Structures are given as C-alpha cells and as structure tokens.
Amino acid sequence: MDKLLIQGGTPLAGEVAISGAKNAALPILCASLLSAEPLQLANVPHLNDIATMLRLLAQMGVEVTLDGSEGLALDSRVLSNPQAPYDMVKTMRASILVLGPLLARCGEAKVSLPGGCAIGARPVDQHIKGLQAMGAEIRVENGYVIARGKLRGARIVTDMVTVTGTENLMMAATLADGETVIENAAREPEVVDLANCLSAMGAQISGAGSGVIRIRGVEKLHGATHSIMPDRIETGTYLCAAAATGGNVRLTRTSSAFLDVVIDKLLDAGCEIDIERDAIGIKAPARLKAVSLRTAPYPAFPTDMQAQFMAINAVADGAAVIRETIFENRFMHAVELIRLGADIRIDANNAIVTGVPRLNGATVMATDLRASASLVIAGLAAQGETLIERIYHLDRGYERIEEKLSRLGASVRRVH
Numbered sequence: 001m002d003k004l005l006i007q008g009g010t011p012l013a014g015e016v017a018i019s020g021a022k023n024a025a026l027p028i029l030c031a032s033l034l035s036a037e038p039l040q041l042a043n044v045p046h047l048n049d050i051a052t053m054l055r056l057l058a059q060m061g062v063e064v065t066l067d068g069s070e071g072l073a074l075d076s077r078v079l080s081n082p083q084a085p086y087d088m089v090k091t092m093r094a095s096i097l098v099l100g101p102l103l104a105r106c107g108e109a110k111v112s113l114p115g116g117c118a119i120g121a122r123p124v125d126q127h128i129k130g131l132q133a134m135g136a137e138i139r140v141e142n143g144y145v146i147a148r149g150k151l152r153g154a155r156i157v158t159d160m161v162t163v164t165g166t167e168n169l170m171m172a173a174t175l176a177d178g179e180t181v182i183e184n185a186a187r188e189p190e191v192v193d194l195a196n197c198l199s200a201m202g203a204q205i206s207g208a209g210s211g212v213i214r215i216r217g218v219e220k221l222h223g224a225t226h227s228i229m230p231d232r233i234e235t236g237t238y239l240c241a242a243a244a245t246g247g248n249v250r251l252t253r254t255s256s257a258f259l260d261v262v263i264d265k266l267l268d269a270g271c272e273i274d275i276e277r278d279a280i281g282i283k284a285p286a287r288l289k290a291v292s293l294r295t296a297p298y299p300a301f302p303t304d305m306q307a308q309f310m311a312i313n314a315v316a317d318g319a320a321v322i323r324e325t326i327f328e329n330r331f332m333h334a335v336e337l338i339r340l341g342a343d344i345r346i347d348a349n350n351a352i353v354t355g356v357p358r359l360n361g362a363t364v365m366a367t368d369l370r371a372s373a374s375l376v377i378a379g380l381a382a383q384g385e386t387l388i389e390r391i392y393h394l395d396r397g398y399e400r401i402e403e404k405l406s407r408l409g410a411s412v413r414r415v416h
C-alpha cells in the first residue's frame with residue numbers, strides 16, 4: 001500500500017492549477033445513463049473515484065472514449081446490464097447515483113448499498129423514499145436496492161438536506177411523467193453543475209441552487225457537451241495548506257464563487273486573499289489566529305473542509321471550537337493529529353482545538369478522504385518527517401497531490 005512521506009516546515013509558494021470537481025463529475029457521469037445519445041465532458045479529474053465510476057458504467061454497457069487529457073465521451077445507447085454489483089460500489093458512496101438514472105431510463109435497477117468514506121452511517125432512505133413517491137417499487141434485499149416501475153412526477157420533501165439524494169431524485173425526475181418538486185433540496189454548487197448538464201441534455205429544470213427544485217419530465221434527453229466545475233474542496237484544501245505553512249500561493253483554473261465562508265474563515269485567521277476571475281491568491285501570516293466553525297449544508301461551512309481547518313487550528317494562536325453537524329463520525333483525523341503534537345479534545349460533535357507553536361513529524365494513518373488531507377496539511381506544517389499510511393483514500397479525491405504540492409516547493413514523496 002502506498003504511503004506519503006512529507007518533510008515538513010517549508011512555506012508553500014508558487015502557482016498550481018485546480019482540477020475538475022470530483023463531487024460534480026461523479027453525478028454527471030451517471031447522468032449519461034439517461035440518454036441514448038453521447039455526453040461529451042471536459043475538465044474531468046483523474047481520480048480513483050472517477051476510474052471506479054467509469055468501470056461501473058462500462059459493465060452496464062456504456063462505451064467510454066477518452067478525449068484528450070481531461071475529456072471523456074460517454075455513449076449509453078445500449079444498457080445491457082442495469083446493475084451495480086457490490087464489488088464495484090463498496091469503495092464509493094457516489095455509486096448510488098446510478099439508481100435514479102437506471103430506473104428512469106430502463107424501468108429497473110439493482111444497485112448494491114454503497115460504501116464510501118466511513119464518516120457516519122450514511123443511509124440512503126431518502127433516495128428510496130423519493131423514488132417510491134415517484135411510483136417505483138423498491139425492496140432492499142441481501143445488501144441490494146432492487147427497484148422497478150415507471151416513474152411519475154411527485155412532490156418530495158426530504159427529511160434532511162441530502163446532496164446525492166437531491167441529485168438522484170433530480171436525475172430520475174427528468175424522464176418521469178409530469179412534474180416533480182423536490183423541497184428541502186440541497187443547494188450545493190455540484191447540484192447546480194449537474195442541473196446545468198441535464199438542462200444541456202434537454203431536461204426541464206428550474207430552481208437548482210435553491211431549496212426547491214422543479215423538474216418537468218420529458219420523453220427523452222439528447223446528447224450534450226459540458227465542462228465540469230472546478231473542485232471547491234480541492235481549492236479549499238490547497239488554501240489551507242498554504243495557510244498552515246505560512247505560504248504564498250496562487251491557485252488557477254478555479255473560482256472563489258463557491259468558497260465565501262471558507263475564504264471568510266481564512267481572512268479571520270489572518271490570511272490575505274486575492275480574488276481574480278479564475279484564480280485565488282493567498283498570503284498567510286507567520287502565525288494564524290484560531291477560527292471556530294460549524295459545518296452545515298451549503299451555503300454554510302462545508303463538512304468536507306472541516307478536517308483541513310482542524311489542521312490549521314492545530315498550529316494557530318488561540319483555541320477554536322469545531323462543531324460537526326452533518327456526519328456523526330467525522331473526527332477520526334483528531335487522534336492522528338494528536339500524534340503530531342496537536343492539542344485536541346473531542347466532546348460529542350465538538351472538537352476543541354488549542355493551537356500549539358509547532359507540530360512534530362510522526363507516522364500517522366489516513367482514515368478517510370478529507371481526514372487524509374488534514375494529515376497532509378499538518379505534515380507540511382510540522383517540523384521533521386511525517387509518514388502517512390493508507391493514502392488510497394487521498395487518491396480517491398485529490399489529483400496528483402504529491403506532484404502539485406512539489407510544484408509549490410513541498411518535500412512530498414510517494415513510497416510503495
């Protein structure tokens with residue numbers, strides 16, 4: 001298993017390009033299942049999750065053609081096997097996103113309950129309830145969701161804000177008979193990117209980005225071209241890496257548009273932020289100030305940035321309280337950060353982080369995707385050598401991370 005060896009203590013400096021968003025690309029790849037005509041995508045990130053999703057789609061009959069280094073064409077003319085087997089979905093939560101499209105296009109689907117980051121129970125009851133409201137017959141048997149039926153429009157109010165739940169139901173509704181209204185919908189930018197792609201395919205969608213999305217079903221969707229939005233979480237992660245090391249970094253091919261709260265917190269921490277149209281610059285002070293935060297659905301502070309801010313608070317001046325409200329088990333990075341010398345106390349869903357003047361390198365274990373990112377940030381800020389084990393989590397969501405960090409002057413090496 002690969003490990004990451006970091007020699008910390010060097011402020012990051014220079015420029016690096018941000019990749020397309022994993023959490024926008026994954027649902028959009030699934031959207032290709034809705035049409036018999038090809039979907040042409042640009043700015044697709046090179047990630048293990050994307051490779052897993054492409055393998056999953058390919059075994060259903062989707063023809064995948066690479067188009068340049070970041071382009072893909074997906075041809076779902078023939079869907080011979082509307083199934084997602086356990087072996088292919090166990091590592092990736094987003095694989096549940098094939099359920100809505102398969103059911104809408106084929107009238108049947110058999111999808112294994114998904115895996116993904118172990119950050120909480122992560123049930124899919126809202127996906128199932130929504131599809132049932134649209135007329136699907138669904139049973140869960142031997143770890144599989146088995147669904148069939150012709151979908152019709154419905155009014156759906158989800159119990160909580162769910163990102164992939166909203167995406168699954170929105171995709172299913174594009175081919176349903178009549179109008180679907182999703183209330184309490186997720187407002188995440190990735191939902192909007194998916195809606196934009198679906199609209200380019202001929203779907204009738206309004207309200208994406210608000211709490212109420214209306215979808216008028218059409219008979220079929222057609223081919224389209226779409227470019228995946230920049231990854232706001234990768235952007236935020238590099239901003240935190242620059243902040244924690246006292247660095248001066250410019251991130252290109254990205255946007256500050258979806259990062260308001262994250263940028264506000266970095267300003268509170270004492271960083272200077274320079275916003276351009278397609279780039280963000282950050283200049284960090286010698287010592288950051290501690291910043292408290294509470295995660296919540298967009299547009300509030302993203303849970304996917306919580307671990308990275310725990311790392312920067314670990315080396316900041318003062319104490320901060322981090323409250324996690326989305327996932328019940330998303331503090332697993334805390335014990336690993338403590339190995340590096342961080343002062344963190346967990347009290348239910350609060351982490352109380354008291355900054356220390358410096359962290360010291362150690363061997364640590366990555367437990368999930370963003371936890372891994374927080375360890376990388378802490379390792380970059382620490383004095384001496386940090387060895388991060390189980391970095392397969394990192395490869396799910398960060399494209400060429402060691403190469404990008406090396407470009408910023410970090411000493412980071414993958415060891416086999």
Ligand SMILES: CC(=O)N[C@H]1[C@@H](OP(=O)(O)OP(=O)(O)OC[C@H]2O[C@@H](n3ccc(=O)[nH]c3=O)[C@H](O)[C@@H]2O)O[C@H](CO)[C@@H](O)[C@@H]1O
Binds near residue numbers: 026304
């Ligand atoms: C591939 C992808 O886009 N993943 C993101 C997506 O995950 P994901 O879509 O899985 O997260 P959700 O928004 O669905 O989860 C929010 C909360 O609702 C609960 N819930 C959700 C669905 C359901 O049917 N029942 C239920 O109880 C979850 O356990 C969690 O407590 O949004 C999360 C919250 O921003 C991010 O951390 C993930 O990076």
Ligand SMILES: C=C(OP(=O)(O)O)C(=O)O
Binds near residue numbers: 092093094116369397
């Ligand atoms: C939790 C994440 O991914 P997933 O939902 O695929 O597990 C993430 O992207 O931070």
